[in-house]
Each structure stands twice: as structure tokens, then as C-alpha cells.
Amino acid sequence: MxxxxxxxxxxxxxxxxxxxxxxxxxxxxxxxxxxxxxxxxxxxxxxxxxxxxxxxxxxxxxxxxxxxxxxxxxxxxxxxxxxxxxxxxxxxxxxxxxxxxxxxxxxxxxxxxxxxxxxxxxxxxxxxxxxxxxxxxxxxxxxxxxxxxxxxxxxxxxxxxxxxxxxxxxxxxxxISDLFFQSIREEDKIRIKEKYNLADDYVFYLGNLEPRKNLEALIKAFAELKNQQIKLVIAGGEAWKYKKIYKLWQNSPVRKRIKFLGYIDAADRPFLYAAAKIFVYPSIYEGFGLPPIEAMACGTPVITSFSSSLPEAVSDAGLLIDPNNYKELAQTIDELLNNPLLINQLSKKGLQRSKQFSxxxxxxxxxxxxxxx
Structure with a gap:
């Protein structure tokens, strides 16, 4: 044929x-x-x-x-x-x-x-x-x-x-690519942090910079965190209305704890996921939403939106929030950072869930x- x-x-x-x-x-x-x-x-x-x-x-x-x-x-x-x-x-x-x-x-x-x-x-x-x-x-x-x-x-x-x-x-x-299922060592995490000059503990987002991805809620939520030590790392290409996102960041009281990496080569993404404490993806609408699955494959616990296809994608292996409520997002990030047992449980569930997507x-x-x- x-x-x-x-x-x-x-x-x-x-x-x-x-x-x-x-x-x-x-x-x-x-x-x-x-x-x-x-x-x-x-x-x-x-x-x-x-x-x-x-x-x-x-x-x-x-x-x-x-x-x-x-x-x-x-x-x-x-x-x-x-x-x-x-x-x-x-x-x-x-x-x-x-x-x-x-x-x-x-x-x-x-x-x-x-x-x-x-x-x-x-x-x-x-x-x-x-x-x-x-x-x-x-x-x-x-x-x-x-x-x-x-x-x-x-x-x-x-x-x-x-x-x-x-x-x-x-x-x-x-x-998702086989790259995300590779074994990642502690020295790999140290190397990627050194390459991008990252803090030891950070919350991670990866995706385009555009309104649909709801970065406005993430930046606002980060300013509400009780944890004042954690950093926020945002990676992804500049898309429509990205300047509005940068303006919000520049006006944020915690702007010094927020770092933008720009577009990231595919080879580095698994290490950035794995080195993060939490992956947050507060998108308003997704056809499927691969980044949460990629993060799960790297053993990183996921917080994402209770909207469109995202509950279908992560099932019970991630925490779901209302994308229109940034205070709920902040509370969920704080609670997860303070709960090592839940972090471990979500990491294990996420690894199993991600294996369904090849x-x-x-x-x-x-x-x-x-x-x-």
C-alpha cells in the first residue's frame, strides 16, 4: 500500500x-x-x-x-x-x-x-x-x-x-520518548543544575509561554507560597503574548526566585524534570498534555489542572487543581513540599502510569x- x-x-x-x-x-x-x-x-x-x-x-x-x-x-x-x-x-x-x-x-x-x-x-x-x-x-x-x-x-x-x-x-x-525512561543518577542531576545555574530545590514548568498554559496563575501562586526557599524554573519557547508573562514576572515580589530558561533541547529535558522537586502544569486546556507524563517517567511528582484531558492523562498519579484558583495551586504546592511520604507515593505511581504511553x-x-x- x-x-x-x-x-x-x-x-x-x-x-x-x-x-x-x-x-x-x-x-x-x-x-x-x-x-x-x-x-x-x-x-x-x-x-x-x-x-x-x-x-x-x-x-x-x-x-x-x-x-x-x-x-x-x-x-x-x-x-x-x-x-x-x-x-x-x-x-x-x-x-x-x-x-x-x-x-x-x-x-x-x-x-x-x-x-x-x-x-x-x-x-x-x-x-x-x-x-x-x-x-x-x-x-x-x-x-x-x-x-x-x-x-x-x-x-x-x-x-x-x-x-x-x-x-x-x-x-x-x-x-513519550524513550529518553524519559532512562536511568538518571544523582550526578546527572548535579550536572544539569550546574549547566543551567539552578538552585538545589526548584519547582519546574515546561511548555510554551502563552496564555493557554496559564503561567499567570503559576507566577501568582509562587508569590503566595509559605516556603520562601524554593525556586521556580520555567522552560519553553516564546509564543503568543509571552511579553505579558515576562511583565508579570518582573512585577512579582518573588521575581528573584523565578528563572526562565527559554527553549530547551530534548536531550536535557529528562534531567531537568528529574532534578525538580515538583513539576507543575496549570494549563487551562490540553488535547492530551504530554509534559506531566514525561515528568512522571522521570520520577517527579506532578500537579496539574482538573480540566480538559489532563485528568485523563495523569489519572490518580498526580494532584489536580482548579486552574482558575491560584491560591489553591499555592496551597497544593506547599502541602506537597511538606509531605515527603506523598512525594514518594506520587513518584512511584507516576512511574507506573507513564509506562502506559510509548x-x-x-x-x-x-x-x-x-x-x-
């Missing part, structure tokens, strides 16, 4: 979210499937680098049309057809919402991460709102032969908001969906 995969998201310089998902899914699909032929499509008129994926049954199909003209042509002229551009494929795997135009005979497997743009439009720029309107996510969902939802929460959102039949939606949770399992489930079409 000839399988196409849209890899336009892999042109990003810094991977997070959808790009990390797409890279890991493709890499693991190619590891387990040597029978099908894969054709990886991307288009850009600018210089771009995508992963090579050195497997015998894969070809990269690169095109260099101006993106705006290419997207608008597909949207309004219904040309070109991507499956025809890449030599004809039986199925196209679409890892996120994109401008798309395909032949009727080409089957579509669409991955839906979340519908945050429908539920929380205030978290998106005017440009991004227009982009979502033009791609018409509702239409993409209805035209797909199979939808892969990354969580039950996302599945329910698709059913409720787009009136899509439950029979064509399959839930397949994403995995990319090998996710890839096998999606390959089964593809082969059954």
Missing part, C-alpha cells in the same frame, strides 16, 4: 506539540512497518530542513511553491491535489489541521489534537483565528475516513462540537487503523 504523510509541520526550527508528535509517530511507524511504501510531503518556497528518516521504504516529496498561493489555490480553486502531486497514494495521514485538497479515491486519516480554537478563541491571534476559519476544521473532520483523536476528551469535543459520528473516531494516546504502542495502533481501511 502507498501511504502519504503530510510533514509540513516538521519544517519548524524548534519542535513542540504537533511537530514533536508527528516526528515521533513517523519514526516509530517506519521502525515497525517495512511492507507499505511511505511518501512524506512538504512544500515551501523558503529554505527549510526536515528530518531524513533513513528507512528503505520512504521517500521525501519536496515542493517549492509559495505557501500562501499554494494554500489559497487548494482552498478556492481545489487545485492541486496533494495525493497526485506525490505520485498517487492510497491513504494520506494528516497529522493536524492543514489546508488540504485530495482526490476522492484517496482515503484520509486525520489526527485531531484538540479543538481549543473553538472552545477558547481568546487564546489565539487574529491571524490564527482567520487561519482556522479558512482551513475549516469541521469540514476536514467530516470528510476524513477515520479521525484519530489523541484523547477521549478530544473525541468528545469532536462529537459535541462537529456532530461527527462516534463510529469513525478512534482514540489513540500519544507516547510511541511503539501508539504507532502500532495507528498502523492497524491504516491497514484496516
Amino acid at each position: 502507498r501511504i502519504g504523510i503530510d510533514i509540513r509541520c516538521l519544517m519548524e526550527a524548534q519542535y513542540s506539540g504537533i511537530s514533536e508528535y508527528t516526528y515521533n509517530l513517523i519514526n516509530n511507524l517506519l521502525k515497525i512497518d517495512r511492507q507499505n511504501q511511505y511518501f512524506l510531503f512538504y512544500n515551501t518556497a523558503q529554505a527549510a530542513t526536515v528530518p531524513k528518516f533513513n528507512f528503505p521504504n520512504v521517500e521525501i516529496k519536496e515542493f517549492q511553491y509559495p505557501n500562501k498561493l499554494f494554500n489559497l489555490s487548494m482552498r478556492f480553486l481545489k487545485l492541486p491535489r496533494i495525493d497526485k502531486m506525490i505520485g498517487g497514494v492510497d491513504i494520506l495521514l494528516i497529522p493536524n489541521f492543514l489546508f488540504l485538497n485530495l482526490s476522492k479515491k484517496c482515503k484520509q486519516v486525520l489526527v485531531v489534537h484538540d479543538l481549543s480554537f473553538e472552545l477558547y478563541p481568546e487564546f489565539f491571534t487574529p491571524k490564527k483565528k482567520l487561519w482556522h476559519k479558512l482551513i475549516n476544521a469541521r469540514k476536514l473532520c467530516r470528510e476524513a475516513d477515520i479521525i484519530v483523536a489523541i484523547s477521549e476528551n478530544t473525541k468528545n469535543d469532536i462529537i459535541n462540537l462537529y456532530n461527527v459520528g462516534v463510529e469513525k473516531i478512534k482514540t489513540v494516546n500519544p507516547g 510511541w511503539d504502542n501508539s504507532a502500532k495502533k495507528i498502523l492497524e487503523i491504516i491497514n484496516d481501511l
